[in-house]
Amino acid sequence: MRRTLTENVLILGAGLVGSSLGLALTRAGYDVVLWDIAASHALVAAGLGAGRVSDESTDNPDVVVVATPPDVIPGLVAEVLEKFPDAVITDVGSVKAPILRAIDRLAPEHRRYVGSHPMAGSQFTGPLTASGDLFRDRTWVVTPEPENAPADIAVIEKLARDVGARVVTMPAAEHDVAVAQVSHVPHLMSILTASHLRQVPQDNLQLAGQGIRDVTRIAGSDPSMWRQILTSNASAVRHELLEVAQDLAFLIDQLERPEQLEKFLGMGQAGALSLVGKHGQDPIDxxxxxxxxxxxxxxxxxxxxxxxxxxxxxxxxxxxxxxxxxxxxxxxxxxxxxxxxxxxxxxxxxxxxxxxxxx
Amino acid sequence: MRRTLTENVLILGAGLVGSSLGLALTRAGYDVVLWDIAASHALVAAGLGAGRVSDESTDNPDVVVVATPPDVIPGLVAEVLEKFPDAVITDVGSVKAPILRAIDRLAPEHRRYVGSHPMAGSQFTGPLTASGDLFRDRTWVVTPEPENAPADIAVIEKLARDVGARVVTMPAAEHDVAVAQVSHVPHLMSILTASHLRQVPQDNLQLAGQGIRDVTRIAGSDPSMWRQILTSNASAVRHELLEVAQDLAFLIDQLERPEQLEKFLGMGQAGALSLVGKHGQDPIDxxxxxxxxxxxxxxxxxxxxxxxxxxxxxxxxxxxxxxxxxxxxxxxxxxxxxxxxxxxxxxxxxxxxxxxxxx
Structure with missing residues (x-):
């Protein structure tokens, strides 16, 4: 087989996303090497079929995907930019502009780094919950910068498509506003709903039905991971939350005004319906x-x-x-x-x- | 077969809840008669196996269940209290104290009315989405008053158990506070999340994943129905929403304070975990x-x-x-x-x- 640009992929971080990516890329014919600071995670992922465990000395990847918790992404990107002078580097961090700024400080020459963000995950963590279908029909956002070579951007876009994702390209700053709106604010609304249960007597929890379980499902996610995501996107999230706070104050005022209340409920219904359809696809006609x-x-x-x-x-x-x-x-x-x-x-x-x- | 107290049940309202109740009671051996202001709804429910269509002149129920939208419940309860002088009457309204107060004005002698509230439903409406399993393993709250005869309360409790529900008994006012906490506030949090999408550019919606879909699912529910529920429980809901508004203000202040933010996210995670386990059951040991x-x-x-x-x-x-x-x-x-x-x-x-x- 002819060696193509993207034949050999090194994945740093064998958690849910890294391991799932390893499974999906292996299935798509890539040669995948896995590394994790917890060596047993890489072993487990390799055992599940997500690739080979890195032996560091012989790694020679065409592409490196940094799939670690957000706080350590910039340091690792800077490290691999130096270690593998021909590789294209990407990451899977949920907030792009702060990562780019941090890389800029650590490794000013970073034109081989093309940021990206697969919109896929779950409230679970670790390689055991990995799935080779995690990215299928999901959106994978690629956030190129003007200095990136078109061929390098194409390598990352191809990798995303090869695992079944739908590629959306947008600037890092726009991406960060969009995820504040459709991911970070909904996450915090789930957290607010779930944390409010501390005020609720145990007996009253017996009355909880499916609705509150749906609303609070994502609140069960790892607080440390979400702390990293939210602090790094704090200004966009604050902007949206201030709007929500205004809506909440308005709603409290309208509770006994049937017409206005029903109108507001109707706006919520319209919002919910705007999401109907499959992930990353236009609503079904x-x-x-x-x-x-x-x-x-x-x-x-x-x-x-x-x-x-x-x-x-x-x-x-x-x-x-x-x-x-x-x-x-x-x-x-x-x-x-x-x-x-x-x-x-x-x-x-x-x-x-x-x-x-x-x- | 010996005629028991609860053999013949008249259900007023053949929507999702009324039709599902008809299916479940028919399966449990009850003789069910259905009535709906939209005669075709009763016909459809009967066609699905939820009972016989009422011919009004010969109805002689032992129990009447009023399963209509909340606004018309008190009037119908008063009407059937007079029309069927030996029947026990209940309803399935989501807010109990205001219904009781309204009945008190319309029919001061209402000791045969025992309020109740099955904690089951969906974002769908109408008899077509009915299911005989709707109440299985769900909580059915019965809210008796001091003037109710124990035998009448027992009739309603038996009916709830006969459709697979778990009976919880509590005073109407306590029930209304509990549903504000575990149902109405989560509903409004879902509405706030979904209605905020009106501020989000269409392009950014492409990045929406499963999380926001879960949080906003119940926002798709019928605005008119929820307007009726919320206005009748406005004071309890306001009390809870003011607490949420305080939490939201606190959260906005903590967005760049990693330790406090992670602690708050942890409270949300703990709240979400407190709901783990099956509906109406204690968490699994x-x-x-x-x-x-x-x-x-x-x-x-x-x-x-x-x-x-x-x-x-x-x-x-x-x-x-x-x-x-x-x-x-x-x-x-x-x-x-x-x-x-x-x-x-x-x-x-x-x-x-x-x-x-x-x-």
Whole structure:
């Protein structure tokens, strides 16, 4: 096999992200070498199939990925820039501009460093929870600087695509504002909700349902890791949190004003719906197929059987009714390209059905 | 079959909760009659197997469950108290004290009304999303008043247990404070997170991952329903939100103070962990079984195979390492009663393992 630029990858840090990357790159045909300050982590990751353990003396990587906790990333990047004078270096840190500034101080010549940030992880840590599918269909942000060589940027972008991620390119500062908005603030809202439970008597926790569990899931993440992320992005996070604090004060004022309150709840609903669709993809383009449900006892069960047998992936459905005609209507949301097919299929089975845009 | 007190149940409102209750009660052997202001909803629910459609003239229920939106509950309770002079009446409203006060104004003689609140639902609405398992292992709060007859309270408690719920009894006012804490405030935190997305450029939404989706899931719920819930519990919710607002102000101040910030994140983590365990149950009592992982390439994979073949349900696991001896340790959390069995089983397969309390 011809040796390509990105054949040999050294991953520094065999935690959840580093080990998962090792698994995914190995599967994609890369030769992966793993190193971790805790040698047993690299051993475990290698044992799971994420690569070979580094023996340091013979490492000669084309690409180095620094996948350690944020605080030690700049020092390691500076070290490998010097140690491997031909390698392209990237990292997986969650905040890009402060890392770049720190590297700038430690190793002023850093044009072979191309920052990046795979938007993937979990509330777990360590190589045991690694998965070769961690990056599949997720966004991997690459944050190049003007001094980076296009070929080096391309190497990192290819690596991200080779593990199934969707590459988004943006400047480091913009990236940091975006993650404050869609990751760091939601994390802190989860923390605020969960930490407020310290004020709640144990007996009242019996009433906790699925809702609060969803809202507080990410609050279970490692406090030390998140302290590093948040302190390094403090000014962007503060800006967003001050907006949230204003919203919260407004909301407290509106609690007994039904109209204003419902309007605010509607803004929340709209925000939640704006995230519907798959990770890192545009929202799915759906059409509604509406079916008339005659006034017969088993009509609906029969309709569901028919839809099921037609084998379409139903994204959502809603029941509406006509008070005067005493008829029910089932609106089924499906991807635009299959809507007509579903409609035809249902009509063939004897139903009245039509399709159109979602209300 | 002998006619028991709770044989015939009339459910008013065939939405998600009413229809699910009809499915569950029918399965438990009750004779269920359904009514909804939208007749097609009752038809659909009946079609799914949740009971018979009411014909109003011949209804003669032993129990009436009012499962409508909160705003119309008091009026319907007053109406059925008069219409069915021998029936026990309950409702499923999310806030109890204001409903009780409203009923008191409409029908001063209401000793046959026993308030209750099943802690179950979803972000969906309508009979199509109904499930006969909606109440299984969930908490169903019953909020009796001094004037209620013990036999009437028992009827409602039995009905809740018959659909698989775990009954918790508490006064209406206490219930309302508890739901403000574990349901209404988390809902509003989800709303604040989701509504803040209106400030976020579309391009930045590409970076949204699973975390924000979890936090904002319940914000997708029906704004009109939640407006009714929140306005009727406004004073308890305000009290809690003012505490959250203080926490938020504190948090904004600590963003660049690593120690204090990490401490606050730790409080959030502790709060999230306090909810671990199944709904309406005490947290699972777990022990840790720790296994030494020798320095061999496939040791960990082999260990996982052995644990898998032993057939235990692993709640959690963590990898630690000994820097000096270059050994890894796998700590496996399992329920206390099976820990010793797991340890023995693993030792039998040649591993060094011991068990003890979770750190």
């Amino acid at each position: 759906v059409l509604e197929v509406t079916v008339e449900i005659p006034d017969e006892p088993r009509a609906l069960a029969r309709l569901f059987t028919d839809i099921g047998e037609a084998g379409f992936n139903v994204e959502d459905f809603e029941l509406t009714h006509d008070q005067i005609r005493q008829l029910g209507y089932l609106s089924i949301s499906v991807e635009r390209e299959v809507a007509e097919q579903l409609r035809a299929n249902i009509v063939e089975r004897g139903w009245h059905a039509w399709s159109g845009s979602r209300k | 777990v022990l840790e079984v720790t296994v030494e992982i020798p320095d061999e390439p496939r040791a960990l994979a082999r260990l996982f195979t052995d644990i898998g073949e032993a057939g235990f349900n692993v709640e959690d696991f963590e990898l630690t390492h000994d820097q000096i001896r270059q050994l890894g340790y796998l700590s496996i959390s399992v329920e206390r009663e099976v820990a010793e069995q797991l340890r023995a089983n693993i030792v039998e397969r040649g591993w060094h393992a011991w068990s003890g309390s979770r750190k």
